[in-house]
Amino acid sequence: MTGSPDTAATDHTARLGTEPVGRLLWHACTQTTGAVGVYGIYALTNAWFVGHGVGDTAMAAVNLVAPLLLLLGAVSTTVGAGGASLVSRALGAGDRQAAARAAGNSFTLFWLCAVVTTTVGLALLDPLLTLLGAEGELRDSARPYAVILLCGALVSTGFSSLVRAEGRMGFSTLLWLVPVAVQITLDPLLIFGFGMGVEGAALGTVGGQAVSAALSLWFFFAQRGRPYRIDPSSLVPHGPTLRALLGIGLPSFLAGSGSPCWPSSSTPPSLRPGLPRLWPPTPSACACRPSC
Numbered sequence: 602m603t604g605s606p607d608t609a610a611t612d613h614t615a616r617l618g619t620e621p622v623g624r625l626l627w628h629a630c631t632q633t634t635g636a637v638g639v640y641g642i643y644a645l646t647n648a649w650f651v652g653h654g655v656g657d658t659a660m661a662a663v664n665l666v667a668p669l670l671l672l673l674g675a676v677s678t679t680v681g682a683g684g685a686s687l688v689s690r691a692l693g694a695g696d697r698q699a700a701a702r703a704a705g706n707s708f709t710l711f712w713l714c715a716v717v718t719t720t721v722g723l724a725l726l727d728p729l730l731t732l733l734g735a736e737g738e739l740r741d742s743a744r745p746y747a748v749i750l751l752c753g754a755l756v757s758t759g760f761s762s763l764v765r766a767e768g769r770m771g772f773s774t775l776l777w778l779v780p781v782a783v784q785i786t787l788d789p790l791l792i793f794g795f796g797m798g799v800e801g802a803a804l805g806t807v808g809g810q811a812v813s814a815a816l817s818l819w820f821f822f823a824q825r826g827r828p829y830r831i832d833p834s835s836l837v838p839h840g841p842t843l844r845a846l847l848g849i850g851l852p853s854f855l856a857g858s859g860s861p862c863w864p865s866s867s868t869p870p871s872l873r874p875g876l877p878r879l880w881p882p883t884p885s886a887c888a889c890r891p892s893c
Contacts, residue, residue: 632770636777643781647788651802654792655742659799662742665733669747673718673754675854680711681762683850687842688766697829699842704763704821705835706842715754722751746803753807756814764820767828776816780809 652660684707691700722729726747735743759776787808791801821831 629765629770632774636774639778639781643785646785647802647806650788650792651799654789655798655802658738659742659746659802662735662739662799663746663802665730665735665739665743666747666750668733669722669729670750673715673757675856676714676718677711677758679850679854680707680714680846681758681760681850682853683707683846683848684760685762685766686849687845688763692767692828700767701829701831701835702839702842703846704760704829705831705837706839706846707760707763708821708831709836709838710843710846711758711760712755715757719751719754722754723748726751742799746799749800749803749807753803753810756807756810758810759813759817760821761817764817769820772820776813779816780813783812784809 648660651663684703687703688700691697691703726744730740730743730747733743759780761773761776764773764776784805787805788802791797791805795801797804820827
C-alpha cells in the first residue's frame with residue numbers, strides 16, 4: 602500500500618493540471634536552466650583541479666575514461682525519462698499505486714543496470730583501457746580513476762526527473778545543486794590537501810553522487826506528505842511497467858549512448874599519451890549528473 606497524501610502533496614501535483622501551461626513551463630525551465638548552469642561551472646572547476654593539481658597526464662586519463670561513464674549516464678537518462686512519464690501520467694489519472702510501481706521499477710531497473718555495469722566494467726577494464734588506447738603512465742592514471750567511478754555506479758543518479766514528475770521542482774533542483782557543492786568542496790580537499798591525485802578527483806565525484814542518492818532515497822522512501830510512497834512491493838519488477846518504461850526511454854538511450862563513441866576517438870593517437878583536452882568535460886562532470 603502507498604502512503605496517504607496530505608494537502609501539500611495534493612497541491613504540488615494538482616498544480617500540474619490546473620495552472621497555465623506557460624507558467625508551469627517557465628517555472629520548470631528557469632530552475633532547471635539555473636541548475637545546469639551551476640553544473641557547467643563545476644565541470645570547468647573540476648577540470649582545473651585535475652589539470653593543475655595532478656597534471657596533464659591525469660587530465661588526459663580522466664577524459665579517456667569518459668565513454669564508460671557516459672554510457673552509464675545514458676542508462677540513467679533512459680530510466681529517468683521513461684519512469685517520469687509513467688509517474689506523471691499515473692498521477693494525472695489519480696492512480697497512486699501505478700505511480701509508486703513506476704517509480705519503484707525505475708529504481709530497480711537502474712540498480713540492476715548499475716550492478717551489471719560495475720561487474721562487467723571491472724572484469725573487462727583492462728581490455729577496455731587497451732581498446733581506448735591507454736598505455737604507460739596514461740593507463741596508470743586512468744585505471745584507478747575508472748575503478749572508483751565504476752564502484753560508485755550504484756549511486757550515480759539522484760532520480761531528479763522522477764521528482765519533477767510530481768511537481769517538486771525545488772527539490773529536483775536541490776538534487777543538482779547539493780552534490781555539485783559537495784564535489785567542489787571535496788575535489789580541492791582530496792587533490793591538494795591529501796595529495797590523492799586522480800583518485801581524489803574520483804572520490805570527490807562519488808561523494809557528490811552519494812549525497813544526491815541519499816537525498817533521493819529519503820525523498821522517495823521516508824518523506825511524508827507525498828502523493829505516493831514506494832514500498833517493497835513497488836520494487837518488484839512488473840513486466841508491463843518495465844516494457845512501457847523502456848519503450849519511452851529508448852530514444853534517450855540511443856541519443857546518450859552515441860556520445861561515448863567520440864570522446865576518445867576525437868583525440869588523435871599522438872595526443873593520447875599525455876596531452877589534455879578541455880572538451881569534452883571530465884567524465885566525473887558527465888557521470889555524476891543527477892538528471893535521471
